[in-house]
Amino acid sequence: xxxxxxxxxxxxxxxxxxxxxxxxxxxxxxxxxxxxxxxxxxxxxxxxxxxxxxxxxxxxxxxxxxxxxxxxxxxxxxxxxxxxxxxxxxxxxxxxxxxxxxxxxxxxxxxxxxxxxxxxxxxxxxxxxxxxxxxxxxxxxxxxxxxxxxxxxxxxxxxxxxxxxxxxxxxxxxxxxxxxxxxxxxxxxxxxxxxxxxxxxxxxxxxxxxxxxxxxxxxxxxxxxxxxxxxxxxxxxxxxxxxxxxxxxxxxxxxxxxxxxxxxxxxxxxxxxxxxxxxxxxxxxxxxxxxxxxxxxxxxxxxxxxxxxxxxxxxxxxxxx
Amino acid sequence: xxxxxxxxxxxxxxxxxxxxxxxxxxxxxxxxxxxxxxxxxxxxxxxxxxxxxxxxxxxxxxxxxxxxxxxxxxxxxxxxxxxxxxxxxxxxxxxxxxxxxxxxxxxxxxxxxxxxxxxxxxxxxxxxxxxxxxxxxxxxxxxxxxxxxxxxxxxxxxxxxxxxxxxxxxxxxxxxxxxxxxxxxxxxxxxxxxxxxxxxxxxxxxxxxxxxxxxxxxxxxxxxxxxxxxxxxxxxxxxxxxxxxxxxxxxxxxxxxxxxxxxxxxxxxxxxxxxxxxxxxxxxxxxxxx
Numbered sequence: 156x157x158x159x160x161x162x163x164x165x166x167x168x169x170x171x172x173x174x175x176x177x178x179x180x181x182x183x184x185x186x187x188x189x190x191x192x193x194x195x196x197x198x199x200x201x202x203x204x205x206x207x208x209x210x211x212x213x214x215x216x217x218x219x220x221x222x223x224x225x226x227x228x229x230x231x232x233x234x235x236x237x238x239x240x241x242x243x244x245x246x247x248x249x250x251x252x253x254x255x256x257x258x259x260x261x262x263x264x265x266x267x268x269x270x271x272x273x274x275x276x277x278x279x280x281x282x283x284x285x286x287x288x289x290x291x292x293x294x295x296x297x298x299x300x301x302x303x304x305x306x307x308x309x310x311x312x313x314x315x316x317x318x319x320x321x322x323x324x325x326x327x328x329x330x331x332x333x334x335x336x337x338x339x340x341x342x343x344x345x346x347x348x349x350x351x352x353x354x355x356x357x358x359x360x361x362x363x364x365x366x367x368x369x370x371x372x373x374x375x376x377x378x379x380x381x382x383x384x385x386x387x388x389x390x391x392x393x394x395x396x397x398x399x400x401x402x403x404x405x406x407x408x409x410x411x412x413x414x415x416x417x418x419x420x421x422x423x424x425x426x427x428x429x430x431x432x433x434x435x436x437x438x439x440x441x442x443x444x445x446x447x448x449x450x451x452x453x454x455x456x457x458x459x460x461x462x463x464x465x466x467x468x469x470x471x472x473x474x475x476x
Numbered sequence: 477x478x479x480x481x482x483x484x485x486x487x488x489x490x491x492x493x494x495x496x497x498x499x500x501x502x503x504x505x506x507x508x509x510x511x512x513x514x515x516x517x518x519x520x521x522x523x524x525x526x527x528x529x530x531x532x533x534x535x536x537x538x539x540x541x542x543x544x545x546x547x548x549x550x551x552x553x554x555x556x557x558x559x560x561x562x563x564x565x566x567x568x569x570x571x572x573x574x575x576x577x578x579x580x581x582x583x584x585x586x587x588x589x590x591x592x593x594x595x596x597x598x599x600x601x602x603x604x605x606x607x608x609x610x611x612x613x614x615x616x617x618x619x620x621x622x623x624x625x626x627x628x629x630x631x632x633x634x635x636x637x638x639x640x641x642x643x644x645x646x647x648x649x650x651x652x653x654x655x656x657x658x659x660x661x662x663x664x665x666x667x668x669x670x671x672x673x674x675x676x677x678x679x680x681x682x683x684x685x686x687x688x689x690x691x692x693x694x695x696x697x698x699x700x701x702x703x704x705x706x707x708x709x710x711x712x713x714x715x716x717x718x719x720x721x722x723x724x725x726x727x728x729x730x731x732x733x734x735x736x737x738x739x740x741x742x743x744x745x746x747x748x749x750x751x752x753x754x755x756x757x758x759x760x761x762x763x764x765x766x
Contacts, residue, residue, distance in 0.1 A: 181580040187654035188573035195570030195624065196585070202605070202621050203592035209601025223604060269497075276490055287752055288498040291505075294744050294755075296683030298701045302708035302737045303504045306511070306730070314507060317522045350501065354756055378483065411686070415709055429599075436600050437690070449598030457595045 213447035226443075233447035243431065244448070251427040254408040257341045259401055265345050266352030267394060271382060273353060274360045286357075289350025301415035304343055305330065336421040344412060355397065359390040396467060403463040406456050428452045505738075505745065512536060512734035516727040519734075535731030539739060548700040549739075555618035555699065556681040562619055563677045564670060567629040572658045574629075575636035593626045606691055617691045618681070618699070628673045635669045636662055672754050682744065700740045707736045 182189060208223070213233060215226045237244040269289070276282045292300065307313050308329040316326040329339040367385050376384065410429035417425040426434075428448060436445030510525040518530040539545055573579050574586055597605070602621075611617040639662060647657050663670065685701035692698060 178580060185573070185576075185579055185654075188576060188579055191569040191654070191658065192573040192579075192585070195566060196588075198566070198623055199589060199592060201609075202623075203596065206597025206601040206605050207595075209597050209604050212600060212604075272490060272493065275486070276494065277487060278491075281491065281494070285494045285498055287749070288501050290752065290756075291501055291745075291748065294679055294683075294748060295741060296685060296701060298683075298685050298705050298709065299737060299741050302704065302733065303508055305708065306734070307504055307507065312520055312522060312730075314522075314524060317524075346500065378486070414686075415705070432599050437603060442600050442604075446598065446600045449600060453595055453598055460594050 210446065210450055212443050213450045215443055217443045229443065233444050234451070236444070237447060237451070243426075246423070247426050247428055247431045250424060251406055251408045251429075254337055254340060254413075254425070254427060255405045257337055258344060258409065259398075259405070261341050262345050262348070263398060263401060265349045267356055267390075269349055270353040270356035270360060271386065273357060274386070275378070286350065286353070289353070291350070292347045293351035295347075297411040297415040300343070300347060301412075304339075304416065308339070330416060331418065331420050333421050333424045336417070336424050340409065340412060340416065340425070343416075344409060355393060356390055359393040360386065363389045395470060399463045399467045399470075403460045404456070405459065406452050505741065508734045508741075509738055512731055512738050514731050516729075516731070519728075519730040532728075532731065535728050535735040538728065538732055539735040544695070544698070544703055545700070545736065545739065547696055548698050548703040551615065551618075551697060552682060552700040554615065555684070556678050559619045559622070559681045560674050560677040563623055563625070564674050566623050567625070567632055567673070568658065568663060568666075568670075570624065571629050571632035572636055572654075572662060575633045589626055589629070603690060612691050613694045613697065615697055617687060618684075621687070622680075622684075625677070628676060632666070632669060632673060635666055639665055668754075668757070672757060675751055675754055679744065704736055704740050708733050 212223060212226075214228060214230060215223075216229045216232075217223070217226045221227075273282060273286060276285065308315050310316055310326045310328045310331075315329070320326055327335055329335050363386065367389075368381060371381050371385055406428060408427045408429075410427070410433075413425050413427060413430055414433065417430070429452075432445040432449050432452075435441050436449075507525045510528050511519050512535055513531055513533065514525070514528040515530040515532040515534075518528055518532075521529075570589075574582060574589075576582070579585075596602070606612060606617060606621065611620065643661055643665075644657055647661055652660070683701065685699070685705060688699045688702040689705070692702070
């Protein structure tokens with residue numbers, strides 16, 4: 156036994172124990188900080204990291220009696236089923252992407268345009284009131300807003316269809332007609348978030364130096380030219396950053412909103428990855444299959460975040476991390 | 477500056493547009509409030525509803541007289557107050573050590589925390605965790621899983637980092653430990669950002685509904701939003717208003733829906749004008765750092 160411990164070995168263990176002792180000393184010096192931090196780290200271990208353990212369900216055939224650990228392994232069976240056989244998977248993936256792209260194409264420019272308009276208002280009092288009122292819907296959950304939309308958009312008694320028939324058009328079943336449902340989703344999301352979305356752009360607009368505008372006025376540029384040549388280029392970095400961040404979340408197509416607004420009549424156009432996991436997983440007890448769907452979504456979303464962060468750094472912006 | 481003719485027209489256009497936009501933002505709430513005070517015939521009248529032409533308090537009487545809504549209100553109030561206080565306290569406990577540059581392995585801890593913003597177990601594994609922890613059908617499920625918002629905690633950490641080190645150093649010379657420094661110096665200096673984070677958390681708790689749908693079956697532990705969902709979105713619970721032999725309540729379907737909805741929305745509408753500026757300020761803190 157003793158012959159195995161060479162002098163070098165002794166020295167090495169000596170060094171490493173002294174290193175451990177040094178680290179220990181550092182930790183001891185910060186013992187009050189760790190007294191504060193440890194409960195938080197335990198919370199993260201339990202509520203953020205331990206669900207990762209359940210991901211193995213995606214590779215198992217879950218049986219209630221056996222639990223997560225005891226259920227037999229199924230390899231890639233669920234993924235094979237999803238990608239090769241399931242009639243639903245590519246439909247819900249398509250729905251997710253289409254709805255999300257609609258949200259970006261129509262919902263992303265809206266707050267920018269509104270911010271530019273608010274910025275042009277001269278009366279500062281009116282500006283403040285307008286801002287406060289446009290922020291309002293942001294503060295309500297989709298349960299409340301969904302309830303309001305169901306009333307306002309009703310084809311028989313709703314006020315929106317009343318206005319539509321006043322103009323002489325046919326009433327539209329916004330929430331029940333698959334042809335209009337995505338339009339309803341995107342429009343109502345804009346209604347909820349457009350005002351709130353202006354905040355960051357308005358902050359960027361106040362940062363533009365007034366000298367630039369004065370110089371432009373000297374050169375005879377009108378307001379429209381000033382907007383095109385000064386205002387927009389000045390806030391372009393913010394716009395690019397926000398767009399990149401938004402692209403990172405492209406697989407989130409608005410779970411809360413859709414779950415409160417959709418119905419069997421509109422499943423075919425509105426069923427997204429998240430709603431599928433909830434409905435088929437927790438209501439129909441297909442735990443393994445939907446864990447696989449959730450894992451697919453999380454992995455792609457994670458890669459997208461890393462990718463968009465990389466792009467944003469390439470463009471000379473601060474990344475997220 | 478003198479306004480040219482073109483500019484004048486532009487201002488008029490702008491103001492008209494903004495007024496219309498504000499009406500679109502505000503009208504739905506006025507409409508629902510008006511319906512909630514309407515008679516059945518008035519509630520079904522086609523057209524604009526700014527105020528009820530035939531007033532009835534019946535719907536509000538039914539809604540406010542209903543035991544379930546007060547149970548929901550109590551549970552919502554509980555999760556909003558207790559959840560917010562616990563959350564802000566707990567996030568301060570995490571943010572302060574992470575803001576100290578001399579904390580050993582600080583970057584590793586930060587990385588472990590930030591990672592959870594971008595990758596998680598997903599819905600099904602989280603459901604099993606809650607189930608295995610025995611949190612199904614307990615009020616703790618409203619507080620514990622959402623105790624920390626990583627994004628808010630990072631904002632708080634950045635704010636703590638910006639507080640000058642000299643304050644901490646001089647307190648240490650006076651013999652104060654980190655706990656006292658946090659609670660007697662750092663937190664009082666951070667009141668503005670704590671106010672904003674509290675508001676975010678409180679609104680989040682008030683509006684939350686999905687956790688209750690997932691984890692709570694017991695009718696005594698429901699929150700307002702799940703009650704509202706059953707009345708307004710899925711329409712399951714409307715019939716329970718029509719108790720006994722009277723069917724009056726069925727005629728009052730729309731006013732009852734609207735009153736239930738406004739009961740949930742009103743607290744936010746009432747505090748909103750006073751607190752709005754804190755929300756906006758906080759968003760700046762959060763978004764500008766990014």
